[in-house]
Amino acid sequence: MSDAAEEIVVDALIVGAGFAGLYQLLCLRDRLGLSVQVLEAGDGVGGTWYWNRYPGARCDSESHSYAFYFSDDLLQEWNWSERYPAQAEILRYLNHVADRFDLRRDIRCGTRVTGADYDAAANRWHVRTDTGARYAATYLVTAVGCLSAANVPSIPGLDGFAGRWVHTGQWPQEGVDFTGRRVGMIGTGSTGIQAAPAIAETAAHLTVFQRTANYSIPARNAPLTEEFKHWAKANTAELRRLMHSSTNGHPFLVADRSVHDVSPEEREAIYRAAWDHGGLRFRATFRDILTDKAANDTAADFLRDRIREVVKDPGMAAILSDIDHPFATKRPPIDTGYFETFNRENVSLVDLRATPIERVTPAGIVTRDGTEHPLDIIVFATGFDAMTGPLLRMDIRGRDGLALHEAWRAGPLTYLGLQVAGFPNLFTITGPGSPSVLTNMPVAIEQHVEWITACIAHLRASGLARIEPAPDAVDRWVAHVNEAADATLLPQAGHSWYLGANVPGKPRVFMPYAGGMARYRAICDEVAARGYEGFALS
Numbered sequence: 001m002s003d004a005a006e007e008i009v010v011d012a013l014i015v016g017a018g019f020a021g022l023y024q025l026l027c028l029r030d031r032l033g034l035s036v037q038v039l040e041a042g043d044g045v046g047g048t049w050y051w052n053r054y055p056g057a058r059c060d061s062e063s064h065s066y067a068f069y070f071s072d073d074l075l076q077e078w079n080w081s082e083r084y085p086a087q088a089e090i091l092r093y094l095n096h097v098a099d100r101f102d103l104r105r106d107i108r109c110g111t112r113v114t115g116a117d118y119d120a121a122a123n124r125w126h127v128r129t130d131t132g133a134r135y136a137a138t139y140l141v142t143a144v145g146c147l148s149a150a151n152v153p154s155i156p157g158l159d160g161f162a163g164r165w166v167h168t169g170q171w172p173q174e175g176v177d178f179t180g181r182r183v184g185m186i187g188t189g190s191t192g193i194q195a196a197p198a199i200a201e202t203a204a205h206l207t208v209f210q211r212t213a214n215y216s217i218p219a220r221n222a223p224l225t226e227e228f229k230h231w232a233k234a235n236t237a238e239l240r241r242l243m244h245s246s247t248n249g250h251p252f253l254v255a256d257r258s259v260h261d262v263s264p265e266e267r268e269a270i271y272r273a274a275w276d277h278g279g280l281r282f283r284a285t286f287r288d289i290l291t292d293k294a295a296n297d298t299a300a301d302f303l304r305d306r307i308r309e310v311v312k313d314p315g316m317a318a319i320l321s322d323i324d325h326p327f328a329t330k331r332p333p334i335d336t337g338y339f340e341t342f343n344r345e346n347v348s349l350v351d352l353r354a355t356p357i358e359r360v361t362p363a364g365i366v367t368r369d370g371t372e373h374p375l376d377i378i379v380f381a382t383g384f385d386a387m388t389g390p391l392l393r394m395d396i397r398g399r400d401g402l403a404l405h406e407a408w409r410a411g412p413l414t415y416l417g418l419q420v421a422g423f424p425n426l427f428t429i430t431g432p433g434s435p436s437v438l439t440n441m442p443v444a445i446e447q448h449v450e451w452i453t454a455c456i457a458h459l460r461a462s463g464l465a466r467i468e469p470a471p472d473a474v475d476r477w478v479a480h481v482n483e484a485a486d487a488t489l490l491p492q493a494g495h496s497w498y499l500g501a502n503v504p505g506k507p508r509v510f511m512p513y514a515g516g517m518a519r520y521r522a523i524c525d526e527v528a529a530r531g532y533e534g535f536a537l538s
């Protein structure tokens, strides 16, 4: 029987088998008893951790918090080995989750969703895939991640490159051997900052092409001690409570003191301690780092000084520390030996602000000053068409054939980041307008999945067929998302992917909700408690 022969009908269709898709499957199938099918483009589960296999790939959230918290048994039985889990370990974890909860039987891998149309008369979504398999479902849940649509810049001549090029977010399963190779890496965001030290270890030469200099905090990764592992397992309830009450879903709170409350010496000591501790807590040292430019400047200056301290070549140190945006207004990377990498003999740095890339030749990359940088491999660590990209790359059409890319022509419009007006029963896990990428993702994902599950349970218990947001609720929410962003310094990084500014032609709209995870959770709970206020249920 050919895949295209007949439409498979299920209650719920989920797109993606990463953290979000796996948990959504479990909730809808095992808790609500629905028939569910997950479609996954990759040949295995894992989502972002399936695709991002580049050397050095590791999570910036600490392992004891980067996990599902819905099952205490799962928390007790799984053992993380390091402070920050590496890609392979997270992938093992997600495969374990898939097996432990018997999820695989309802996941179809190697199947990319290409389109979905809402049939109002039947109240069904008709879903098309690249294998020809077709599905129909009452509920369509996207669990496609925020950072899954790779952004490969169009550089003249790339097609004629005689070597090999790869994007970090589509890393070949078999890996890439850099031994003896001259490697050029474009991009110095979180990914490039993780990859550069690892690539430099094996490559003959690494040339880093930097367009925008970036801050980075040392991760200070290390194996977890038995004592810490024991502590984390003994304190899951408290950790869950903390992650649910923090603004960012991490198991720590932002300090309730202002930069201006302390003397310069005390401030330096606080920054120094956070630097020595390593990781994302640095930005939680003061409450006003993300809201007051003068406060932010003190953190930014401290971090620039550290770069100049580490990097021995003064010319390189100047290029690396010439950062044009306030600290943490772009997602702050954390690293393992990034700046130290520039002290290696086999690493060079090209400042693309001074000499932009002009073209790729068969032999390498030519910059505007006429220099040809000879290369065997080009690594694009150039990020993603974030948040909207994964949704818009599917052809989703709602009521009366309204295309999502038309509805979002001027930028994403959602209610709570969960639903789109005119697209009944379409739920977008960690969609634009939700805290998502500004948080520890598994916490944001669990909250969305549980809200969606409760919502669908409510519809069914009430004999209701569909839910979609009222347009005025969408307008109010979008205005609130903008207000929340404008209350911070976040929009001041004019070229960040939070604003869509990294993709030519993309509308410049601040996409994630910056009002904090705890506040967002309270809003979602209240909306549900008020009978799904702002939604039309019928």
Ligand code: N01
Binding pocket: 057, 058, 059, 060, 061, 147, 153, 154, 186, 187, 188, 189, 190, 191, 192, 194, 210, 211, 212, 331, 352, 381, 382, 383, 384, 437, 495, 497, 502
């Ligand atoms: O992508 P990015 P990323 N020519 O968009 C440059 C998450 N993450 O993959 O800043 C030259 O941040 C671009 O330059 P500029 C995390 O949320 C998590 O690094 O636009 N350069 C920038 O330097 C993160 O924020 C983890 O001027 C070009 C870089 O490429 C998100 O993923 C690990 C260019 C892109 O940086 C994305 O990070 C890694 C061009 N045409 C990532 N186009 C963990 O937690 C782009 N650039 C483990």
